[in-house]
Amino acid sequence: MKGSDLFDLTGKVALVTGASQGLGARFAEVLAENGAAVALAARQTDKLETLKARIEASGGTAHAVALDVTDEASVAAAFDAAEGALGPLDIVINNAGVAISKGLLDVTAEEWDKVLDTNLRGAFLVAQAAGRRMAERGAGSIVNIESVLGYSVMKGVGPYCASKGGLGQLTRVLAAELARFGVRVNGIAPGYIGTDINRDFFATEAGEKLRKSIPFRRVGEPEELDGTLLLLASKAGSYMTGSTVVVDGGFLTR
Numbered sequence: 001m002k003g004s005d006l007f008d009l010t011g012k013v014a015l016v017t018g019a020s021q022g023l024g025a026r027f028a029e030v031l032a033e034n035g036a037a038v039a040l041a042a043r044q045t046d047k048l049e050t051l052k053a054r055i056e057a058s059g060g061t062a063h064a065v066a067l068d069v070t071d072e073a074s075v076a077a078a079f080d081a082a083e084g085a086l087g088p089l090d091i092v093i094n095n096a097g098v099a100i101s102k103g104l105l106d107v108t109a110e111e112w113d114k115v116l117d118t119n120l121r122g123a124f125l126v127a128q129a130a131g132r133r134m135a136e137r138g139a140g141s142i143v144n145i146e147s148v149l150g151y152s153v154m155k156g157v158g159p160y161c162a163s164k165g166g167l168g169q170l171t172r173v174l175a176a177e178l179a180r181f182g183v184r185v186n187g188i189a190p191g192y193i194g195t196d197i198n199r200d201f202f203a204t205e206a207g208e209k210l211r212k213s214i215p216f217r218r219v220g221e222p223e224e225l226d227g228t229l230l231l232l233a234s235k236a237g238s239y240m241t242g243s244t245v246v247v248d249g250g251f252l253t254r
Contacts, residue, residue: 007230013083018097023225024042026225031091032062033060036091039082041082063085079130090139091140093233094126094130096122097118098114098118131185146187151189167187175243216250
């Protein structure tokens with residue numbers, strides 16, 4: 001089989017959570033560029049419409065759906081809307097996430113709950129909904145967007161570290177339980193990737209210090225996750241489940 005055929009997603013239907021900006025938007029565009037019809041899911045539907053228009057202008061297929069990953073009813077409604085518009089889902093990219101920069105002694109219970117509800121409980125609700133539907137059809141790929149901070153720690157982002165650590169375990173448990181149904185569950189653990197959200201920080205003294213601590217001495221670019229995303233979403237990764245691929249410029253080797 002040709003390498004280009006391995007990563008071809010023509011005829012596949014994907015859903016990406018947190019698709020309104022940052023890495024989520026990039027993931028959606030990459031999947032569409034490689035042939036998938038993509039359901040764009042997020043709370044900010046105005047941004048989704050802009051992304052939808054951009055994908056369609058490039059010859060792709062996209063559909064915007066409102067989704068709050070912390071709301072079980074919203075998750076079910078979003079899956080129904082996506083499948084009603086595009087067909088049964090073959091790929092789900094579990095990307096929605098938030099962070100709070102504050103020491104644990106100062107984090108309120110409400111702030112803790114906000115991060116864990118989105119990053120872990122929300123990821124569970126989305127993966128559960130996807131897994132149930134995919135199990136009935138006997139195939140599918142769920143990709144959880146984890147983080148190197150699920151495997152290492154950094155002061156000031158404790159709730160985020162805890163949520164991403166839990167997400168790594170969720171990836172592996174889901175993989176073990178869904179394998180018999182032909183459903184694959186894997187993760188991507190990005191290191192520090194430059195996006196519009198953090199570029200200003202990396203221009204500061206603190207950001208420069210963090211950048212120099214990365215063995216590659218630079219932050220990654222969003223397109224440097226493309227290959228890993230396509231590997232896990234396509235038949236190129238057909239014998240992979242329960243794996244987390246770290247893409248971090250050597251951050252975890254420090």
